[in-house]
Amino acid sequence: MTSPISQFAAPEYAEVAFYEAIGRGDLKTLMSVWSEEEEVVCVHPTGQRMRGLQEVREGWQSVLTQGLRVSVTPLHRWQTMVMAVHLVQETLYVGDDQTPHGPLFSTNVYMRGAHGWRLVSHHSTAAIDAEHAIADQRILH
Amino acid sequence: MTSPISQFAAPEYAEVAFYEAIGRGDLKTLMSVWSEEEEVVCVHPTGQRMRGLQEVREGWQSVLTQGLRVSVTPLHRWQTMVMAVHLVQETLYVGDDQTPHGPLFSTNVYMRGAHGWRLVSHHSTAAIDAEHAIADQRILH
Numbered sequence: 001m002t003s004p005i006s007q008f009a010a011p012e013y014a015e016v017a018f019y020e021a022i023g024r025g026d027l028k029t030l031m032s033v034w035s036e037e038e039e040v041v042c043v044h045p046t047g048q049r050m051r052g053l054q055e056v057r058e059g060w061q062s063v064l065t066q067g068l069r070v071s072v073t074p075l076h077r078w079q080t081m082v083m084a085v086h087l088v089q090e091t092l093y094v095g096d097d098q099t100p101h102g103p104l105f106s107t108n109v110y111m112r113g114a115h116g117w118r119l120v121s122h123h124s125t126a127a128i129d130a131e132h133a134i135a136d137q138r139i140l141h
Numbered sequence: 142m143t144s145p146i147s148q149f150a151a152p153e154y155a156e157v158a159f160y161e162a163i164g165r166g167d168l169k170t171l172m173s174v175w176s177e178e179e180e181v182v183c184v185h186p187t188g189q190r191m192r193g194l195q196e197v198r199e200g201w202q203s204v205l206t207q208g209l210r211v212s213v214t215p216l217h218r219w220q221t222m223v224m225a226v227h228l229v230q231e232t233l234y235v236g237d238d239q240t241p242h243g244p245l246f247s248t249n250v251y252m253r254g255a256h257g258w259r260l261v262s263h264h265s266t267a268a269i270d271a272e273h274a275i276a277d278q279r280i281l282h
Contacts (some may be wrong), residue, residue: 043268068244078262123228128187
């Protein structure tokens with residue numbers, strides 16, 4: 001059964017839901033962003049690759065225990081009718097601590113299916129890009 | 142002027158040309174794989190982001206001086222009519238040394254334009270995935 005929350009009309013909505021779910025530690029909503037029709041893969045900044053919804057869920061379950069919040073800066077977008085790729089910069093905060101961690105670069109791949117736009121791949125890695133980071137600064141939430 | 146070498150009829154051909162060009166230290170062919178119509182971005186395993194053809198070229202120019210060869214293992218593909226995303230695993234060799242380095246995970250994004258399929262994004266990072274790496278082992282070249 002698909003929850004109404006996962007009917008994303010644009011990849012941007014799926015992206016916002018994804019990062020907001022991380023900030024709330026909401027694994028159920030986070031998983032509702034991933035495609036159930038396409039193969040899904042998540043490469044964490046540790047270099048670990050999670051394949052399929054079950055591995056992806058297990059990977060995020062352990063990440064969410066850290067109580068992360070994520071500030072997201074869109075960097076690049078490539079979009080077609082049924083597929084979109086977003087490169088974003090993520091700055092992480094742990095719990096209530098205001099110390100920024102990262103930044104990370106993430107390539108998020110979305111596909112449009114029967115239930116709207118869904119995430120099929122999230123590839124996230126440590127960035128060294130301080131100069132560009134400042135120039136591009138635009139916090140999504 | 143576009144060279145005939147860059148008329149790739151499928152993203153797979155662009156991918157082979159890209160990695161073979163790295164192996165030959167052939168910057169001209171490597172650059173012919175990148176799109177001239179779309180914004181291009183390259184995130185190197187160092188965490189550096191190169192934006193636009195000129196920065197991408199400069200980034201690869203310094204990489205190619207290392208005399209790398211790359212063995213590529215396709216891991217996942219998502220393809221639509223005009224956009225394709227490939228997650229691959231790369232194993233690097235320096236010069237004639239048979240010692241493998243890496244592996245890396247790379248998310249390669251291709252778009253089909255007026256001159257066939259071209260690379261628009263290459264996001265490459267250190268992997269820790271020894272178990273999957275062995276299971277998936279299939280060397281492209």
